[in-house]
Amino acid sequence: MSNLVILQKIQRISGAWHGLFRTVQRVAHEPLGALGLFLVVFVLISAIGADWWSTHEPNQINVRAAFASPSLEHFLGTDQLGRDIFSRVLVGGQIALKVSLISIGVALLIGLTLGLIAGFGPRWVDNILMLLFDSVRSFPTVMFALAVVTLFGPSLTTIMIIVIVTQIPIYGRMVRSQTLALKNSEFILTERAIGAGFFRIIFVHMLPNVIGPLLILASMDIPFVITIEAGLSFLGMGVRPPTPSWGTILNDGYSYIYNSPWPVIAGGIPVILTTLGFTFLGESLRDVFDPKLRKDA
Amino acid sequence: MASANILEITNLNVGFVTERGTLKALRDVDLTIPNGAIVGVVGESGCGKSTLINSIIGLLANNAQVTSGAMIFEGSDLLSKSEQELRAIRGQRISMVSQDPMTALNPILSIGTQMIDIQYRNASSRDEKRARSINMLSRVGIPDPETRFNDYPHQFSGGMRQRIAIAMALQVEPTLLIADEPTTALDATLEVQIIRRLNDLQQNMGCSILFVSHHLGVIAELCDYVVVMYGGEVVEQGSVRDIFHRASHPYTQKLLECDPASIAQATHSLPTIPGEVPNLDELPSGCIFFDRCDHSYDSCQRSHPRIEQIEAGHWIRCPVLAQQQTS
Amino acid sequence: MLFYFIKRVCLGILTITVAVSVLYTMIHLVPGDPVKTILGPRASPEIQAQIREKMGLNDPLPVQIVRFLGNVAQGDLGQDVFKRKSVNTIVFEQLPHTIYLVLSGIGWAILIGIPLGCFAAVFQNSLIDRIVGILSVSCIAIPTFLVAIYSVLLFAVTLKWLPAIGAGDGSLLSYIRHLVLPAFAVGLGWVGYLARLVRASMLEVMGEAHVRTARAFGLKEQTVVFKYILRLAILPTITLIGMGIGILLSSAVFTEIVFARPGIGRLIYEAVTSRNYPVVMGSVLVTTVLFVVSTTFADLINAIVDPRLRTKD
Numbered sequence: 001m002s003n004l005v006i007l008q009k010i011q012r013i014s015g016a017w018h019g020l021f022r023t024v025q026r027v028a029h030e031p032l033g034a035l036g037l038f039l040v041v042f043v044l045i046s047a048i049g050a051d052w053w054s055t056h057e058p059n060q061i062n063v064r065a066a067f068a069s070p071s072l073e074h075f076l077g078t079d080q081l082g083r084d085i086f087s088r089v090l091v092g093g094q095i096a097l098k099v100s101l102i103s104i105g106v107a108l109l110i111g112l113t114l115g116l117i118a119g120f121g122p123r124w125v126d127n128i129l130m131l132l133f134d135s136v137r138s139f140p141t142v143m144f145a146l147a148v149v150t151l152f153g154p155s156l157t158t159i160m161i162i163v164i165v166t167q168i169p170i171y172g173r174m175v176r177s178q179t180l181a182l183k184n185s186e187f188i189l190t191e192r193a194i195g196a197g198f199f200r201i202i203f204v205h206m207l208p209n210v211i212g213p214l215l216i217l218a219s220m221d222i223p224f225v226i227t228i229e230a231g232l233s234f235l236g237m238g239v240r241p242p243t244p245s246w247g248t249i250l251n252d253g254y255s256y257i258y259n260s261p262w263p264v265i266a267g268g269i270p271v272i273l274t275t276l277g278f279t280f281l282g283e284s285l286r287d288v289f290d291p292k293l294r295k296d297a
Numbered sequence: 298m299a300s301a302n303i304l305e306i307t308n309l310n311v312g313f314v315t316e317r318g319t320l321k322a323l324r325d326v327d328l329t330i331p332n333g334a335i336v337g338v339v340g341e342s343g344c345g346k347s348t349l350i351n352s353i354i355g356l357l358a359n360n361a362q363v364t365s366g367a368m369i370f371e372g373s374d375l376l377s378k379s380e381q382e383l384r385a386i387r388g389q390r391i392s393m394v395s396q397d398p399m400t401a402l403n404p405i406l407s408i409g410t411q412m413i414d415i416q417y418r419n420a421s422s423r424d425e426k427r428a429r430s431i432n433m434l435s436r437v438g439i440p441d442p443e444t445r446f447n448d449y450p451h452q453f454s455g456g457m458r459q460r461i462a463i464a465m466a467l468q469v470e471p472t473l474l475i476a477d478e479p480t481t482a483l484d485a486t487l488e489v490q491i492i493r494r495l496n497d498l499q500q501n502m503g504c505s506i507l508f509v510s511h512h513l514g515v516i517a518e519l520c521d522y523v524v525v526m527y528g529g530e531v532v533e534q535g536s537v538r539d540i541f542h543r544a545s546h547p548y549t550q551k552l553l554e555c556d557p558a559s560i561a562q563a564t565h566s567l568p569t570i571p572g573e574v575p576n577l578d579e580l581p582s583g584c585i586f587f588d589r590c591d592h593s594y595d596s597c598q599r600s601h602p603r604i605e606q607i608e609a610g611h612w613i614r615c616p617v618l619a620q621q622q623t624s
Numbered sequence: 625m626l627f628y629f630i631k632r633v634c635l636g637i638l639t640i641t642v643a644v645s646v647l648y649t650m651i652h653l654v655p656g657d658p659v660k661t662i663l664g665p666r667a668s669p670e671i672q673a674q675i676r677e678k679m680g681l682n683d684p685l686p687v688q689i690v691r692f693l694g695n696v697a698q699g700d701l702g703q704d705v706f707k708r709k710s711v712n713t714i715v716f717e718q719l720p721h722t723i724y725l726v727l728s729g730i731g732w733a734i735l736i737g738i739p740l741g742c743f744a745a746v747f748q749n750s751l752i753d754r755i756v757g758i759l760s761v762s763c764i765a766i767p768t769f770l771v772a773i774y775s776v777l778l779f780a781v782t783l784k785w786l787p788a789i790g791a792g793d794g795s796l797l798s799y800i801r802h803l804v805l806p807a808f809a810v811g812l813g814w815v816g817y818l819a820r821l822v823r824a825s826m827l828e829v830m831g832e833a834h835v836r837t838a839r840a841f842g843l844k845e846q847t848v849v850f851k852y853i854l855r856l857a858i859l860p861t862i863t864l865i866g867m868g869i870g871i872l873l874s875s876a877v878f879t880e881i882v883f884a885r886p887g888i889g890r891l892i893y894e895a896v897t898s899r900n901y902p903v904v905m906g907s908v909l910v911t912t913v914l915f916v917v918s919t920t921f922a923d924l925i926n927a928i929v930d931p932r933l934r935t936k937d
Binding site for chain 3: 223
């Protein structure tokens with residue numbers, strides 16, 4: 001590799017970082033975006049470092065200290081078995097993030113592939129895929145989840161499968177419409193006229209255009225997925241006790257809501273903060289990237 | 298003299314406040330519409346035609362600023378009227394026909410509903426209003442208007458929709474009809490029909506028309522007086538004969554030269570006016586047509602020319618050619 | 625118009641048939657003996673053989689599906705495994721409660737959400753607009769079951785203004801009282817969806833040429849906003865609500881469980897967890913029918929309100 005090529009590569013990478021930095025700046029400029037950014041960073045830090053921030057063992061039972069109100073020893077109080085809610089919530093955050101990032105990642109990849117197939121493939125393949133996407137999208141998620149859980153039993157993996165299947169259509173549709181638009185656009189026809197291969201078209205021309213919107217879509221999707229996970233765990237169809245998903249914390253808390261409000265408050269607030277944070281962030285990102293949708297344009 | 302004109306615009310200056318500064322869309326515009334006359338306004342896109350129309354009916358955007366001027370209509374100044382007073386005039390004394398018939402009508406209300414809605418200030422009964430509308434529809438040439446009264450806009454062709462728009466505008470017998478490029482979106486044969494119809498109706502009803510277009514042929518056929526606009530200014534105005542036979546402003550002359558209808562010999566290269574319309578937020582200090590003009594002198598760039606009369610009723614904004622004409 | 629209606633109904637029946645077939649197939653794809661799955665592990669081999677014969681499970685799958693669909697067409701949804709009541713009875717006992725819940729939920733959302741969106745659009749970029757914007761996003765982001773739990777916490781446990789559990793003692797007043805919080809929970813997210821959609825839709829319509837024409841003819845501002853803009857802007861919400869039946873049913877499941885309300889959501893949940901397959905099949909079938917009915921209905925309303933759609937097909 002010549003020096004020039006190395007220099008170009010460095011330029012391109014630093015250019016990408018600079019672009020990222022500037023995007024963050026622009027998002028932080030909006031009040032809602034700044035709030036979203038703050039919440040997301042806060043949630044990420046607490047989830048990633050859950051093991052460090054925890055004050056107690058999440059599953060440690062201490063029945064004598066059950067239903068304690070928040071105190072210096074137990075920041076968010078204790079649940080019906082005397083377990084420290086604060087530590088459980090932190091671990092729950094880890095689970096929520098793990099589920100969402102993995103599931104969305106997989107759904108994105110599968111959706112991307114299916115979208116490309118739908119866009120580039122023959123008409124009948126497109127029609128079938130679209131019918132499939134629409135049916136999955138409009139079918140009640142909970143019903144589908146119940147059916148899957150009945151067949152495969154409740155577990156974290158089951159939830160991830162449910163999330164992946166229900167989210168594939170979102171990415172698939174988007175990639176498909178981008179593909180269709182690009183397929184017929186002038187400059188692609190030109191490229192094909194000069195003999196550019198299929199993969200070159202996809203990797204050099206399509207993907208850069210589609211990455212941005214996909215990422216925005218994914219960030220708007222995270223709150224939705226976290227909600228599904230929490231909801232399904234709340235219904236007892238997700239992680240098995242004693243693993244502390246936010247949903248199970250809420251489930252326990254709700255059973256004993258008359259004994260103490262704290263488990264329910266402590267279990268729900270992280271969900272709200274996370275969903276609001278990612279939603280505000282996603283909205284700001286969309287405003288930054290797509291000025292047409294800006295309110296004051 | 299004053300009572301023979303239904304609209305007198307004097308010294309109109311309109312600007313739009315934007316982040317890049319104030320866009321001076323109209324500068325020192327004087328325009329008179331005599332009673333019963335058809336006045337044409339010619340100019341390219343961006344010359345200020347739309348702003349002029351919006352100023353008259355009072356539908357300028359929120360960031361618009363009328364810095365000076367008066368528009369005397371039926372004895373009072375439109376610029377000093379409140380929104381309520383303007384609303385009483387719109388659709389009653391001043392009517393408008395818009396450019397694109399495909400989007401000018403509400404798609405989910407029948408044309409009958411829309412035509413009756415407009416007459417809401419009228420004290421007559423609903424049946425009378427309906428009869429008036431149907432009458433007007435037949436006068437513009439809509440076949441079987443009784444039945445079609447309850448139809449929706451998408452059930453009519455473009456030409457029909459434009460006739461309906463004209464019917465809507467004229468059914469209340471306004472004093473002034475503003476026609477904003479009404480035939481631009483129609484093909485040539487339809488254009489001829491619409492113009493003829495408009496002419497007949499105008500002669501019958503005696504209203505005045507302000508006809509905005511960039512189609513010179515139509516202007517020549519229809520109008521009594523012509524106002525030529527460029528970059529927000531009036532550069533020439535006069536009777537239709539003055540403009541088409543004795544065009545005296547360099548821009549008007551070029552415009553007529555470039556009109557495909559005026560080209561006598563077959564050619565591979567159509568004449569154009571070299572250069573571009575100026576940026577409205579960075580106006581030159583001198584004549585606005587300077588950089589595209591063949592007759593210019595240095596003095597043209599230094600001072601902004603005023604509009605001068607070169608013969609009775611014929612005005613141009615060009616000191617160079619004005620001098621040539623009058624000498 | 626009539627042709628359009630018939631076409632949509634046929635499409636609906638087709639959808640139901642496909643959904644049921646898929647579900648039936650799914651159940652039979654579960655590894656292991658379908659009868660064991662249906663009856664549970666406690667049934668003895670003789671009963672299994674009996675049931676297998678009686679349920680026609682020895683026949684090929686397509687035949688079974690056709691037979692099931694045939695039964696459905698005659699109104700027979702099978703029998704509950706445990707209680708031996710007809711699934712028909714069970715499902716239709718519970719269905720009205722869910723329908724009341726969903727209707728009241730979406731009802732109040734429409735009453736509040738559409739005016740909010742309208743105001744936000746008319747007063748674009750004002751303080752109201754920004755507040756409505758933030759509130760809409762927040763309403764959408766907070767999950768229904770959390771709204772349900774917190775409203776119980778606030779209004780039932782802490783303030784004790786409203787009941788937390790059940791559907792009342794049978795009287796109308798009591799039923800309504802027990803419906804307040806659940807309907808609130810179901811509808812809150814929709815306030816956000818509707819406000820945002822109406823706002824965006826109105827802004828789009830406001831930029832169109834015919835609105836300028838209406839103003840140029842001197843129509844009163846309230847006429848322009850309500851008759852000429854809002855009526856047109858509302859069309860997308862009809863489609864949204866029609867297609868949102870899926871979301872509504874999911875919300876209903878959570879809400880019915882949190883509030884221990886009777887309804888088809890809770891029925892399905894309990895049937896699934898107790899592996900009561902006939903009830904599951906019957907409920908899912910009824911749900912799918914509801915879904916198809918709702919989307920067809922929305923399409924029909926659209927065709928009535930928007931004359932452009934009538935002559936298209």
